[in-house]
Amino acid sequence: MKKTLSFADSEITEALRSRLFYPVKPPSLPCSSCGAIVAFQHEDTCKGAARRWIARHDTVVRAFYRALASEPTLEVQKEPLVDKATSLRADIAVTIGNSRYFYDIQIVAIAKDSARSDPYETLREAAEEKRRKYRALGAFFQPIIISSGGLMELETAKTYPTEGPIGGRSPLEAQHQQAIAPIVEKGSIKKLLTFSKVPIPEKKLYARHARAFAIAASKAAEAFCKKPTEKALLSFLLLPRVLGLGLQKGANIPTLEDLETFLGQQKPPTLQKNPPKVANPAQRAVKLLERGFLGRASRTLIDPVPIAPNTEANRAILLEKHPIGPEKPFQRKTYPRPGQPVTEATVVKAITSIGKEKAPGLSGWTRPLLDLVIRGDSPEWPLKDLQLEGLPVLGTYIGPIAGRRSFLAGKLATLEGALTALKDLPKQHSLLLLRGSIQLLLRHLQRQLCPIGLDDLGSPPTAPIAIEGPTAKEVLIEANKARLETFLQDLPTLYQQARLENASYLGRKWLGVLPMKKTLSFADSEITEALRSRLFYPVKPPSLPCSSCGAIVAFQHEDTCKGAARRWIARHDTVVRAFYRALASEPTLEVQKEPLVDKATSLRADIAVTIGNSRYFYDIQIVAIAKDSARSDPYETLREAAEEKRRKYRALGAFFQPIIISSGGLMELETAKTYRKLQDLVGPVAAAQLDSSIALALTRTRAISAASISKEAPRGIASSLWNPSRRDP
Structure with a gap:
């Protein structure tokens, strides 16, 4: 960036030589300057070489002086007189308050003949020699000892660059308060600070809450864009806190719809938080998992390091790592030219680069809340087009071999051109570009692009040495495929049906x-x-009768046992309620529960949805595909149930659609198509909640029925197998 920060090519070459442990000359040849044998790092001690040791020392002293003099609160002097009788001088003196501290700098060659085998010991001896020389200064003197390669003596490392007198400043807290004092006096900042006491919603919002929040955020952002005032910006910034307040009071949606009036009338909340309790790693992992942070929860268990307490010692460590900059870094008035206008796409791209688990700022805008506001439709490509034409995406290519070959050939040509261009650049620039950019692009290609059919592009074509055999991975794939086919052929019908349910969309x-x-x-x-159901374990051994109904306990008997704790009606009602909530979250839809179909017979459906001028009816049924009357093909059993529903509601014609799901989550084929259409209708947030609600209702009902059948088993034995720390009551 500056001439003083640039290396000559020969300097880069010598620096890399030292890092690669190459001596200046072969060890068998004598030094042409001093005649001694050329050992590694002989250049640091050779008395006949072009030595710039004094210039090096003066440059380091000048760097320290400039850094310290940039701080207006410090008084710095070069070569201060220490002893008038002997004319002894130090390199630098720094006055802080009423105290004056002296520093003397020395660059030491740790490869010299008199050096110790431990370089830190060599540097420590040099530091002790300095302290003896300046012993009259006592605690107000600190030597700065650095090796010719940059290794610092241990005490020097503590002194450099911020700790102790050399970086001494007023207390961190005082500096912080002094810096923010004019800002916090503003009325808008006071309101922002007061509302910061309201807890931010951390758990996933219901679809209707998420939609109301997105609409309110859109209105607040639009108001600010039309009239960018401080008040309009404050309304947008306070939105997450208002959401938290509305959720606490149970009046979330009215609060969000009338945001501006609410902020004008609302007295700042004074919520008192309980003092935080110290939790063990498992408890912290549970809390993080409940907030949706799967990665952080896993890391908490793997590396159970607690959050550092806010102590003076820890603040000092942070200050050392992140020193405070000068009070006025820009002394001159600059008039920069206006840059490119900031577009909406640029703002959205910047937001998406924020980590999903990053803590929010004072306003409370977390990444999940931002996602609710900026979410748009993702681009879609038909699979047929991808298979025929392909698609370049994320630095790689998805598609046929011809497209991948063309893509890779172009990428390789580009990278080869870049590598050729590096030869004409100074070595420092070449090294930076090679390490920081080009090799990363090449590595990304190797990782992401499917290599099948591209072998000849990655290396020069050569005649094969021998006929290539399959790789170990290919052999294992074929072997496992054959084992799976054999296993499935011998699998009983009930187990094959259970496998279909376990692999289905809702079943997993x-x-x-x-x-x-x-x-x-x-x-x-x-x-x-x-888990027992997924592992094909029956509730009881097949040789024992069911303790509830007396029948032989076949696999998935819990779905049909009339004596078990059946929650079939509750399961049906839960699924209906899940559909109703998902559809009702979409403001363009008019949804009704249990609409009347035939007044004469009092026939009702489960749900009716009005879209435009059309009204569609849906009736939901959960079917046990393991029942005695079931077909061997579970899809045939589900199709018969759907046909029965259509006959029952034949008066509705094309405006009726049955929703048939097995007790394990397998959907009838037409139901699966209808379900996808409903998902598109309500949006991704409501669709995800619908999936979870139905899957949980089905799994929980089956588990309760199975537990009631196996109630004679010893108490707690099931949970002890999976989690020894927990027992069923």
Whole structure:
């Protein structure tokens, strides 16, 4: 960036030589300057070489002087007189308050003949020699000892660059308060600070709350863009806190709809927080998991390091790592030219670069809340187009071999041109570009681009040495595929049906649900039963009769046992309620529960949805595909249930659609198409909540039925297998 910060090519070459442990000359040749044998780092001690040791010392002293003199609160002097009788001088003196501190700098060659084998010992001896020389100064003197390669003596490392007198400043807290005092006196900042006591919503919002929040944020942002005043900006910044306040009071949506009036009438809240309790790693992981931070929860268990307390010692460490800059870094008035206008796409791109787990600022805008506001439609490409034409995305290419070959050839040509261009650049610039950019681009290609059919592009074509055999990975894939086919052929019908349910869209959804609310949490016994079903274990040994109905306990008997603790009606009502809430969250839809279909027979459907001028009816049924009358093909069983529903509601014609789901989550084929259309209709947030609610209702009902059948098992044995620290009551 400056001429003083640039290296000559020969200097870069010598610096890299030293890092790669290459001597200046072969060890068998004598030094042409002093005649001695050329050992490694001989250049640091050779008396006949072009030595610039005095210039090096003066440059380092000048660097310290400029750094210290840039701080207006410090009084700095070069070469201060220490002893008038002997004319002894130090390199630098710094006056802080009523105290004056002296520093003397020395560059030491740790490869000299008299050096110790431990370089820190060599540097320590040099520091002791300095202290003896300036012993008259006592505690007001500090030597700065650095090796010719940059290694600092231990006490020097503590002194450099901020700790102790050399970086001494007024207390951090006082400086902070002094800097922000004029700012916090503003009325808008006072209001922002007062509202900061309101807790930010950390758990996932209901779809209707999320939609209301997004609409309110859009209105607040639009008001600020039309008239960018401090008041309009404050309304936008306070929105997350207002959301938290509305959720606490149970009046969230009215509060958000009338945001400006609410802020004008609302007295600043004075919520008192309880003192934080110290939690163990497991408790912290649970809390993080309930907030949706899966990665942070995992790291808490792997590396259970607690948050550092706010102590003076820790603040001093932070100050050393992040020193306070000068009070007025820009002394001159500058008149920069206006840059490019900031577009909406640029702002959205900047927001998406923020980490999802990053803590919010004073306003409370977390990344999940920002995502609710900036979420737009993602670009979509038909699979047919991807298979035929391909798509370049994220620095790689998805598609056929011809497209990938063309993409890779172009990338390689570009990178080869860049590598060729590096030869004409100064070596410092070449090294920076090679390490910081080009090699990363090449590595990304190797990691992400499918290599099949591209072998000849990655290396010069050569004749094969021998016929290539399959790789170990390919052999294992084929072997596992054959084992799976053999296993499936011998699998009983009930187990094949269970496998279809476990692999279905809703059947596997419960595995990924985060326990962010009580309604999204499983008891240990429910998890045990759900895993038992996935592992093809019956509730009881097949040789024993059911203790509830007396029948032989076949696999998935809990779905059909009439004596078990059945919650089939509650399960049906829960699923209906989930559909109703998801559809009602969309303001353009008019939704009704249990609409009347036939007044004469009092026939009702579960849900009716009005879209435009059309009204559609839906009736939901949960089917046990393991029942005695079921077909061997579960899709056939579900299709028969759907046909029965259509006959029942045949008066509605095309305006009726049955929703048929098995007790394990497998959807009838037409139901799956209808379900996808409803997901598109309500949006991604409501669709995700609908998936979770249905999956949890199905899994929980089956688990409760299974637990009631196996109630004769010893208490707590199931949970003890999975979690020894917890027991069922």
